[in-house]
Amino acid sequence: MSTTAADRGREARRRLLAAAAELIAERGWAAVSTRMLAERAGVAPGVVHYHFASVQALLSEAALAVMHDLIEQAGAGLAHARTPGEALGLMMEFLAAYDGRDPTSLLFAEAYLAAGRDEDLRRSLGGVVAEFRRALAGRLAEHQVPAPDATAAVIAAAIDGIMLHRALGPGPDAADLTAVLRRLVAPTEPRPSTKEQ
Amino acid sequence: MSTTAADRGREARRRLLAAAAELIAERGWAAVSTRMLAERAGVAPGVVHYHFASVQALLSEAALAVMHDLIEQAGAGLAHARTPGEALGLMMEFLAAYDGRDPTSLLFAEAYLAAGRDEDLRRSLGGVVAEFRRALAGRLAEHQVPAPDATAAVIAAAIDGIMLHRALGPGPDAADLTAVLRRLVAPTEPRPSTKEQ
DNA sequence: GCTAGATTTGGGCGATCGCCCAATACGAAC
């Protein structure tokens, strides 16, 4: 039951990372300040620069942690699918929880932009996207989808773009979008019947 | 040859809008300041709040002007295409000029995010995207592409996503991506032959 | 109890922020 100083320190660090993830989405990357982070995390302002070299470093670490977790989670769900079409359906279902204006979606977008002005962050983030593309391309190749790399890149891009556009207002139903995306992975065209879902 | 006060005023306003478009891309929306804008435009700091109600208002007006011009330009090129596949090719060619890290791409991304925190901007920007989707869906419908609205939305989203991902590092060739996207608009499946690029 | 080392505190530093405004400059109308 004893809480050592190191334990409390780790907890403070953890709370600061969580606060950073929230505030990036709420206020925007450049608008997150030292005192804002400290207040949200329930610590004194000085603690921020005790645990992190700079506010930038804190924001980067927080964003990367969230993104990596989510990509891994999505990838795990993908493994259950038996066909690429099914995998697409699962992914779109997974994405239904994010409307482009929720904290997670905004965190992604903010991180994308911040990466353009921070070389280290850009490299790390590029690695996350590349990893997702590679995993997806592997699944596609297993099912004889032609041009798996390019197809995976387009799907990954479409997903991010769909999230971006959702933030701006209503668009077509997710089910309709999924049906369109399925054209990308249909191994053989099943001759479009007169009626379809 | 006379330059009235009103003429000089209009010129100062124009220069401020141009400076805003540059600085949004360079520094990020939230990091653009009054004095930064004034210096870039070659005017005194006070001029900014003489011509614009706030820095936010200046940034929004500048971003919307650039985006509207570019969408219109892309749409004009689209009118020359004779098939949806050709139109896609033209659009991807048009997009080749933007690698996701150039000022125009960054301006788009910054505006998307800023829109999430400014209701007026969000509405205006949503209108721009909707207008593009509508124009594209119209062209698709003319050529019997199924589900033209959803297809247009996916294409628009894929384009923005591709630009976003390009900023993070190299991906598949544009030509390969275009070939994949063409699957979305193929009116009838030409029975995939043994070889295809 | 006492020391050693890690963590927290809370305010200070100079710089910068958005916005404002009284004073000034300057061409147009008379």
Place this chain on the structure above:
DNA sequence: GTTCGTATTGGGCGATCGCCCAAATCTAGC
């Protein structure tokens, strides 16, 4: 030349910024 109206100047206002640091506070080990 005088008046009038618009545009510009340049500094001031209080607030906030990132980062720093000496002092205070804690727990573990002796």
